[in-house]
Amino acid sequence: MHQFHHPRFSRREALQAGAIGLLGLGISDWQRLRAETAGTAQSVIFIFLSGGLAQHESFDPKPEAPDTIRGEFGTIPTQTPGLRISEHLPRLAACSKKWALVRSLTHSSNDHSLGHHILLTGRSDSPPGFKPNKPQPTDHPSIAAIVGAVAPARNNLPPAIVLPEKLVHNTGRIIPGQFAGVMGRGRDPWFLEASPFEPKAYGAFPAFEFDHQQRPYERRRKNFTIPDLSLPQDIGSERFSDRLNILQHIDTQRQTLDRLASTGAFDRRRADAISLLTDARVRAAFDLRQASAKDLDRYGRHSFGWSLLMAARLVEAGVRLVQVNLGNNETWDTHGNAFPHLKEKLLPPMDQSVSALVTDLEQRGLLASTLIVMASEFGRTPKISTLTPHYKGPGRDHWGAVQSLWLAGGGVRGGRVVGSSDKNGAYPATDPQMPENFAATIYAALGLPKTIAWYDVENRPHHLYHADPMPVF
Secondary structure, X not given: OEOOOOOOOOHHHHHHOOHHHHOOOOHHHHHHHHHHHOOOOOEEEEEEXXXXXXXXXXXXXXXXXXXXXXXXXXXXXXXXXXXXXXXXXXXXXXXXXXXXXXXXXXXXXXXXXXXXXXXXHOOOOOOOOOOOOOOOOOXXXXXXXXXXXXXXXXXXXXXXXXXXXXXXOOOOOEOOOOOOHHHOHHHOOXXXXXXXXXXXXXXXXXXXXXXXXXXXXXXXXXXXXXXXXXXXXXXXXXXXXXXXXXXXXXXXXXXXXXXXXXXXXXXXXXXXXXXXXXOHHHHHHHOHHHOXXXXXXXXXXXXXXXXXXXXXXXXXXXXXXXXXXXXXXXXXXXXXXXXXXXXXXXXHHHHHHHHHHHHHHHHOOOHHHEEEEEEOOOEEOOOOEOOOOOOOOOEOOEEOOOEEEEEEOOOOOOOOEEOEEOOOXXXXXXXXXXXXXXXXXXXXXXXXXXXXXXXXXXXXXXXXXXXXXXXXX
C-alpha cells in the first residue's frame, strides 16, 4: 500500500509558513509529489445538488406514466437517438453526445442527513454513532477529504477544494458527511467560502432567492465574494478562529517568508514553493473579478455560474478534485411548489452553467482529462403529493431507492445510459449502481490505484475502493 504523508503544523508554524502552512503541505512532499505527477494527473469536478434532484423532472422522465407520476413537464429529444430529458434542460439536451447518464443509482436512506453522508462519502452504511444534526468523529471521511489525503498535489495547490460554501441548513444543522470524520479534523477538506450561507432563504444566489414554503425572508446576500479559504480545524493542536482572505493573506505571508528566508529562518525552497501559489495564473483561479464578460455571460451571472467557472479555473490551475455545492439549505428539496420552482429557479441556472462548463473545458483542452459528475443525496418519490398547509403546490418526497447521475468528460462515453429505472421511476430495473461504485468512479478517474490506503486518526489503514467503477468509460 502507498501513503502520501502530509506533515501537521502548529498554528504558529502554519501562519509563519504562509501558503505552505495554509495548504498543509511540507516542502519535501511538494518536490516529490510535483515530480511524480507532472503532466499525468486527471481531475474531477463533483457537482452536488443538495436536497434531492427529482429524476422525473430532469434526466429520467416518464412521459407514458399516469399524470400523478409523470408530473407537469414535457420532454425534449437530445442529440442522442432515443434519449429524452426534461423540456427545461435544452442546453444540456443540445450537447448530450458529450455526457452520459446512470439512471439506477440506489441506496436505502430517505433521510437528508444520512443521504448526504452516503453520497458525499461513497459509503452506503451508517457509521457508528451517526447523528443527523451534527458531524461526528466516527463518521466516514468524505470523498473530498480522502482525495485531499491520498492524491498527489499539483502546483502546490491542495488536491481537493469544496466551494462555494459548506452545507448548513437554515436551522443551523451542519450536514454530516462533508468532513474528514475518522481521519481527524486536520484532514477536513479545504472550503472556499465564496458565497457565505444565508440562513433565511433557499436558492442560487443572488438572482434566484426563494423559499419552498413561501415563508418571508430577507434579501441580504447580493454578491458572490472573492473567497476566504477556511483552514481545516485543529491543524496542530489549535483551531483557527477566523478565516483569512486568500489573496491578501498569501501576499502578506510571501513578504514574511522573503524576510525570514533572508535571515536564514526558512530555507529558500519554502520561498520557491510560495512563489507557485502567488503566480498570476494560480491567483486568477480565485479571483473572478477579472473574468471576461463572455465567460460570465456563458456560465451565468449567478452563484451556479460563478461556482462552476471557478471550478474550471481551479482544475486548470492544478486542483485534482473540486466539489461544487450548487444550491444551499437543501435547495433541491422540492416537497411542494416543485414545478414552478424547478422551472423558474433551479433547472435554468443548472442547465446554463453545467452545459457551459462542458463547452468551456472542451475549448480549453481539459474535458478529456476532467471528469464531471453531478448527483444529489437521493431522488424523489415516483408519486406526486401535496403537503399542506406548508406548500400551496404539489411536489415529491425523499426517495433513496433511485436517482439519476449525470457524467461528462474524463473518458466518459458520451450518449451512454447505464442502467434504468422501472416504469414509474421508483426502483432500479437494470444494472443498479451503489454509492460505492460512484466513489470508485471518481477515484479511478483520478488515477488512484486500488493499492492506496487512507489512514484514520489512529494511523490505521483503510481501503480506498469498496466496489468497481461504474461502466461509463
